[in-house]
Amino acid sequence: MNGRNLFNLGEVFGYFFRKHDPNRKTNFNLRTMHFINKLSMSMFLVCLLVMLYRLFTR
Template identity: 75%
Template sequence: MRKGLFDFGPALGYFFRKNDPNRQTNFNLRTMHFINKLSMAMFLVGLCVVLYRLFTR
């Protein structure tokens, strides 16, 4: 079994990292990152709902 299969550190770091002042940003990049974070959050909420329904039946 692969050692890093369930390593969620990079995914959680994506949510909680600070802005890099040396990196130039624009509207498109900020929008892309917002949509990525929103879609991951919606997926996690949906996964929690599915698991809740699975274990409460």
């Protein structure tokens, strides 16, 4: 395993900005699951940025 693939964030950003697939069926549970996943990843990234900010400003 090389280091280049370790920090490949293309799939993460693709998850946030992908377009709606008209061939895929959707329901309330699936939409809720995707919303919770996006919310949790966003909260993680915000907390990571806050921790890095605090690390470099002290």
